[in-house]
Amino acid sequence: MRLVRKNIQYILIPFALGLFILLWEFIVSVNQYPSFILPTPGQVAAAWIENWQNGIIPRHLGLTLFEVGLGFGMALTFAVTVGYLLAKSPLLEKIVSPYIVATQSIPIIAIAPLIIIWIKTGPVQNAIIAALITFFPMLVNTIVGIRNIRAEYRELMRSYAANRWQVFTKLEVPAALPVFFGGVRVGITLSVIGVVVVELLWADRGLGFLLNFARGQLDTPLLFATVATLSAMAISLYIVVVLLERIFIQWRRSMQ
Amino acid sequence: MDQPTHIKIESVSKHYGNPRDGVPALRDVSLEIRAGEFLSVIGPSGCGKSTLLKMIADLLSPSAGRITINGKTPQAARRARECGVVFQSPTLMEWRSIEANIALPLEIVGTPSVEREQRARELLDLIRLRDFAARYPRELSTGMQQLVATARALAYRPSILLMDEPFGSLDEMTRERLGQELLDVWERTRVTIVFVTHSVGEAVRLSDRVVVLSARPGHVTNVIDIDLPRPRPADVRALPRYFELLREVRAALHSSGEVSQIVASSDSHVVEIDARLSDPMTR
Amino acid sequence: MKKFVGLLVGLVVSGLVAGCASAPTPTSAALTQVSVVMGYIPHVQFAPWYLAEKKGYFAAAGIKVNYNWGFELDGVKLVGANQADFAMLGGDQVLQARGQNIPLVYVANYYNTFPISLISLKEKNITSPKDLIGKKVGLPGFYGATYTGWRAMLYASNIKESDIQTQDIGFTQVAALTQGLVDAVAGYSNNEPVQLKLAGKDINVLNVGDYSKLVGIGLVTNEKMLAEKPQVVQAVVTALMRAMQDTVKNPSEAMDATLTNLPEAGGSTLKTTQAVLDATISLWKSSRVGFVDPADWSVSYKFMKDAGFIKTDFDVTTAYTNKFVP
Numbered sequence: 001m002r003l004v005r006k007n008i009q010y011i012l013i014p015f016a017l018g019l020f021i022l023l024w025e026f027i028v029s030v031n032q033y034p035s036f037i038l039p040t041p042g043q044v045a046a047a048w049i050e051n052w053q054n055g056i057i058p059r060h061l062g063l064t065l066f067e068v069g070l071g072f073g074m075a076l077t078f079a080v081t082v083g084y085l086l087a088k089s090p091l092l093e094k095i096v097s098p099y100i101v102a103t104q105s106i107p108i109i110a111i112a113p114l115i116i117i118w119i120k121t122g123p124v125q126n127a128i129i130a131a132l133i134t135f136f137p138m139l140v141n142t143i144v145g146i147r148n149i150r151a152e153y154r155e156l157m158r159s160y161a162a163n164r165w166q167v168f169t170k171l172e173v174p175a176a177l178p179v180f181f182g183g184v185r186v187g188i189t190l191s192v193i194g195v196v197v198v199e200l201l202w203a204d205r206g207l208g209f210l211l212n213f214a215r216g217q218l219d220t221p222l223l224f225a226t227v228a229t230l231s232a233m234a235i236s237l238y239i240v241v242v243l244l245e246r247i248f249i250q251w252r253r254s255m256q
Numbered sequence: 257m258d259q260p261t262h263i264k265i266e267s268v269s270k271h272y273g274n275p276r277d278g279v280p281a282l283r284d285v286s287l288e289i290r291a292g293e294f295l296s297v298i299g300p301s302g303c304g305k306s307t308l309l310k311m312i313a314d315l316l317s318p319s320a321g322r323i324t325i326n327g328k329t330p331q332a333a334r335r336a337r338e339c340g341v342v343f344q345s346p347t348l349m350e351w352r353s354i355e356a357n358i359a360l361p362l363e364i365v366g367t368p369s370v371e372r373e374q375r376a377r378e379l380l381d382l383i384r385l386r387d388f389a390a391r392y393p394r395e396l397s398t399g400m401q402q403l404v405a406t407a408r409a410l411a412y413r414p415s416i417l418l419m420d421e422p423f424g425s426l427d428e429m430t431r432e433r434l435g436q437e438l439l440d441v442w443e444r445t446r447v448t449i450v451f452v453t454h455s456v457g458e459a460v461r462l463s464d465r466v467v468v469l470s471a472r473p474g475h476v477t478n479v480i481d482i483d484l485p486r487p488r489p490a491d492v493r494a495l496p497r498y499f500e501l502l503r504e505v506r507a508a509l510h511s512s513g514e515v516s517q518i519v520a521s522s523d524s525h526v527v528e529i530d531a532r533l534s535d536p537m538t539r
Numbered sequence: 540m541k542k543f544v545g546l547l548v549g550l551v552v553s554g555l556v557a558g559c560a561s562a563p564t565p566t567s568a569a570l571t572q573v574s575v576v577m578g579y580i581p582h583v584q585f586a587p588w589y590l591a592e593k594k595g596y597f598a599a600a601g602i603k604v605n606y607n608w609g610f611e612l613d614g615v616k617l618v619g620a621n622q623a624d625f626a627m628l629g630g631d632q633v634l635q636a637r638g639q640n641i642p643l644v645y646v647a648n649y650y651n652t653f654p655i656s657l658i659s660l661k662e663k664n665i666t667s668p669k670d671l672i673g674k675k676v677g678l679p680g681f682y683g684a685t686y687t688g689w690r691a692m693l694y695a696s697n698i699k700e701s702d703i704q705t706q707d708i709g710f711t712q713v714a715a716l717t718q719g720l721v722d723a724v725a726g727y728s729n730n731e732p733v734q735l736k737l738a739g740k741d742i743n744v745l746n747v748g749d750y751s752k753l754v755g756i757g758l759v760t761n762e763k764m765l766a767e768k769p770q771v772v773q774a775v776v777t778a779l780m781r782a783m784q785d786t787v788k789n790p791s792e793a794m795d796a797t798l799t800n801l802p803e804a805g806g807s808t809l810k811t812t813q814a815v816l817d818a819t820i821s822l823w824k825s826s827r828v829g830f831v832d833p834a835d836w837s838v839s840y841k842f843m844k845d846a847g848f849i850k851t852d853f854d855v856t857t858a859y860t861n862k863f864v865p
Contacts, residue, residue, distance in 0.1 A: 036738060037714055047807055056803050109611060116612060117622045152347045155315050159341040160364045161334055170360065174351045202609025204581050210803070212580050212610070217808040218713055218734040251351045251392055 039221040047221035048228060056210070057229055064195055064207040065233065067123050071130035072191040079135045079183070083142025093143070104136050108197065121202050130194030134187050141183025145176030181245045188241050192234040207233075263289035263312060263416065263448070268321030269473075270307050280473035281307045285321070287467060287476060291415075294442055294449045296459035298505065299469030305452045306344075308474070309420050312450065313341050325416070337365060339416040340409030340447075344424055346401035348393040354404055355380065355389040361411040379407040382441055399423075399430040403437060410445065417447045421454065431455070435462055443487055456509070460484075460501045461492060468508040478508035570603040571771055576614035576626035577606055581801045583812045584729060584819055587649075589796040591782035600774035618761050619643055625764075625775065629653065630754025630831075630839050630859075631687045631848065637858045638849035642762040645859040647776045647829040649783070650755035650822040652748025655688025658732050659723035660716060661741035668696040668745060677708035677721035685725045690846050691751035713738070729818040737814055752835040753842060754859075755822070765860075776863040780829045787824050790816060829864035 004011065021041045027033075028040045035043055051057045086093040108115075108129060119125045149172065157167045199208020207230050214223040270282040281304040289295050297305045310316040311323055314330035325333035333339060340361075348357045355376045362372045380386045383403045393401055402422050409417055423431045435458060442449055453459050459466045460482055468478040482501055484492055492498055577585065588604075591597055597604050607623060614626025619641035627649065636643045657676070659665040665674065679685050693700055708715045712724040712731050717740060724731065732744050747753065758779060764772055786793040794816055798805040804812040833856070840855040 034717065034738060036734075037718065050807055054802075054806055056806055116617065117620065121607060121609065121612070150347075152343050152345065153349075155310075156341070156343070156347050157364075158315060159313055159334065159339065160361050161337060162364045166364050170363070171349070174349065177351075201611040202607075204606070204608035209580055213582075213803055214808075215710070216580070216582065216730075217804075217811045218738070219808045219811070222807060249351070 036218045036220045039224060043221045044224040044228065047219070048225035051222060051225060057225070060205060060207050060210045061229055061233065063123060063205045064199065067127045067130060067195045067206065068191050068233075068237070070124065071127035071134060071195055072188060074127065075131040075134035075187060075191060076138060076184070078131065079138035079187070080142055083139045084146060087143045087146035100136070100139070103132060109201065116202075123205070126195060126198045126203060126206070129198045130191055133194035133197070134191040137186040137190065138180070138183040141179050142176065145179035146172055148179065149175045178249055181241070181249065185238065185241050188237050189234060192230065192237065196230060262291060262324075262326060263450070264324040265308075266322045266324075268308070268311065268318045268323060270304065270311065270316070271319040283473035283475045285469075285475050287479075289448060289450060292446045292448055293464045294451065294462060296451045296453055296463040296466045297469065298453055298456065298459045298466060298509070299474055300471045300509070301454065302472045303469045304472060304474035305469055306420050309418050309450060309452050313339055313418050337412055338414055339418050340411070340414040342402070342405050342409050342417070342419040342422045344421050346393065346398065346405040348401055348404060350393050353390050353392055354385065354396070357393065357404060358408045358411060361408060365412055367412070375411060379410060382410075382444070383407045383437060399426050399434055402426070403434060406438065406441065410441070410447065415447060417449045419449060419451045421452050423458070424454070431458065438462065439488060456502060456505050460498060460505060461488065466505055468505065477511070480504055480508060569601055570598065571601055572603050572605060573624040573771060573775060574605045574607055576612050576617050576623045577608050578612070578614050578627050579610065580608050583797050583801070583804055583816050586793040586797045586816060586819070587779060587782040587786045587823065589800045590786055590793045591778050593796040593799060594782070594785070596778035596781055597775070600778055602771065602774050602778070604775075614759070615641060615643065618759060621761060621763050624760060626759050627756055628759045629684050629687070629756050630836070631684065631843060633759055633858050634840060634843045634855070635848050637853050638843070638851055643759050643858070644762060644765055645754070645757050645759050645831070646772055646863050647758040647780060648755065648825070648831045649757045651825045652746065652822065653688050653691060653751060653753040653755045654728045654822060655685055655725060655747040656728040656732060657689070657692065657723050657725055657745040657747075658712070658716065658735060659743050661743055663722050663743070665723055665743050665745070668692055668698060668750065671723060672698065672702050674703065674722035676703055676705045677712060677715045677724040678705055679710050679712065679725070680707055687848065688747040688753070689725050691753040691842055692745070692747045694842050694846060695750040729815055729822060733814045733818050734811065737811060751842065752838045754831055754835055754839045757831070773863050776829065777865065780865055783823045783828050787820055790820060827864070830861055831859060
């Protein structure tokens with residue numbers, strides 16, 4: 001019994017999933033939905049297996065993964081550099097903030113023609129647009145993480161006559177890391193969303209395209225299978241971030 | 257450490273904000289601190305004692321007057337790492353182990369790692385916390401953290417230790433014990449200690465001299481010699497001379513301006529300063 | 540806006556550098572690059588294009604076609620602003636653009652009728668536009684080709700828009716119809732009817748093309764192309780027309796070409812792909828492939844004007860030309 005209690009989370013997750021699948025089967029059979037309205041879990045699984053084996057899902061998954069990685073990387077770089085600069089200069093932040101916030105409220109579709117004319121379309125371009133959606137939480141968390149460092153710590157470093165690089169590496173980075181990682185968690189999720197949104201608009205490859213394609217062919221099992229693949233991808237990436245967080249912020253463990 | 261440390265504070269004033277409507281913190285403070293002495297600075301809340309300490313540490317600059325440390329400006333002294341600072345809160349880095357925290361100043365000055373480890377262990381022994389080397393600050397009580405902060409401040413063997421109400425947030429028992437530990441450390445290292453406190457008993461118990469500041473804007477009203485025996489005996493508080501000195505310091509505090517003074521601060525809400533201080537030991 | 544653009548530049552620079560680095564291998568200097576805005580994602584309806592590629596018709600004419608796929612790419616704006624060379628657009632779109640002084644020119648027909656249909660389940664007994672009065676019709680939106688087609692059908696049948704109850708159902712036509720949310724839906728003639736039949740439903744189909752002469756989808760370019768590179772336009776038109784004829788003559792060949800370029804269409808949905816291809820053949824069939832009767836253009840212009848899609852008058856003959864068609 002103690003063994004069960006200790007590992008309860010590992011038992012509950014598949015249990016909840018199983019319950020969900022049963023409920024789904026139940027709803028479909030009660031309402032007699034045709035497969036193009038709501039397929040059964042079995043049909044979705046079959047579609048997934050078939051499209052995995054014939055290479056369709058892997059190919060599009062690979063491209064989307066590439067775009068997510070590139071977009072996230074660009075967003076991270078931008079967020080960290082600009083965030084640090086803004087954190088250090090309240091004046092700069094006051095000037096730049098309104099524009100940055102404004103970019104977040106512009107729907108991609110609205111400025112799509114402008115973007116196309118500027119940078120055409122393609123995987124790298126998709127990544128760039130996804131980066132636009134992704135960078136904001138990481139930027140904000142960088143600023144907050146750096147700003148939240150109490151003045152006493154800076155005084156301490158000053159009393160040691162530490163140079164800027166030392167203050168950066170020995171104080172600012174480790175101190176800001178926990179808050180920063182919070183932003184990364186959000187960022188990685190957003191980058192998946194961002195890439196899929198762009199792909200839905202104008203891609204001929206990738207999981208977003210596959211969603212459109214399945215929809216156009218009225219192949220709802222494939223549609224759901226693609227959604228499942230997207231979810232699995234997002235969850236995996238999130239887990240990677242959490243694991244990285246554990247590695248980088250090992251010292252937190254002594255609290256738990 | 258046998259070099260004469262000499263802190264000279266000459267007619268120092270400090271003003272926050274602009275001269276017209278800002279907050280005056282210190283007014284014309286002059287003081288000389290001798291090498292190797294344990295000097296306490298005491299005064300009512302807001303009298304500027306922390307400000308004074310920070311100016312010595314070059315974390316603030318005076319609006320008028322001059323401070324010289326070992327013949328150098330505070331900035332030069334800071335760059336030459338002549339002072340170690342202990343703040344009101346331990347300010348330990350929670351992502352570093354105790355040992356790594358103590359070694360931090362040495363990392364910054366570029367001490368090679370073997371020497372760093374050795375010195376860190378030395379300091380841990382000094383404060384008798386060797387067993388806690390691998391623990392993290394969160395696992396220690398505030399009192400122990402302050403002890404670690406003190407050891408850290410001594411890492412590169414500064415000639416001066418500046419302490420800003422280091423035991424202020426601790427309970428009476430811990431305060432006493434830490435005060436005793438501090439004396440131990442001082443006996444062995446003979447650094448010059450400038451110790452800001454608001455506890456009369458503590459000031460008398462630990463110091464060679466006690467400097468009394470007036471209420472804001474602070475200036476020196478009394479400098480009282482504490483001629484209790486060194487090393488301080490364990491039962492120092494039973495000595496009649498102790499009580500006399502307590503009364504002397506308290507009297508100096510009460511007469512250092514007003515018992516109760518109302519000063520309008522720059523953001524125009526009224527600040528009332530009460531010069532009465534409590535020391536449970538004298539009740 | 541300036542700051543946003545500035546931010547975008549910063550990101551774009553790194554993107555462009557990376558993009559250039561990952562650009563396709565250089566083509567031989569002899570091939571002329573042309574861009575075509577397809578207006579949709581890769582799909583079997585573009586079989587003639589796939590066939591033309593497979594048989595090398597474009598390459599033989601010294602042309603390399605760069606396809607711009609996606610629903611949200613606006614061919615009207617891109618070609619109109621000379622940012623793309625060609626687009627697949629409906630006659631209605633070209634007329635509407637011309638009404639806004641956008642210099643588009645329709646150079647070859649692709650679908651011989653306006654490819655919109657009104658679909659209903661057989662039991663509703665809707666066999667003519669008048670039968671729709673009093674019924675609920677679902678449209679994917681009150682804009683775009685489907686809406687224009689719907690209006691064209693009403694116009695040709697003398698029915699007022701307000702006589703029939705319409706509802707915006709987004710792109711859920713099949714579901715809306717089978718679940719009984721609406722009585723009829725508007726969709727593409729080669730798409731929704733096909734899918735419904737495959738789903739085993741008995742349906743009635745009203746083709747807009749049977750009632751209105753509104754010009755359907757074709758290859759569109761801009762005045763600049765016509766002035767500066769008419770030979771390129773001719774090459775593309777010739778290659779495409781040839782491929783369309785080949786597709787009609789030999790659908791299985793076109794199917795193979797499609798599957799080569801779009802393997803996804805051959806997966807679990809092969810049946811759908813095949814059925815859609817079969818349904819589209821009738822849209823490509825023509826006694827003179829690519830040609831549009833000027834009378835049809837006049838009729839289209841009158842409709843667009845009366846229906847309020849065109850605000851300012853213009854000479855409709857500037858909107859099209861048949862000179863490139865064989």
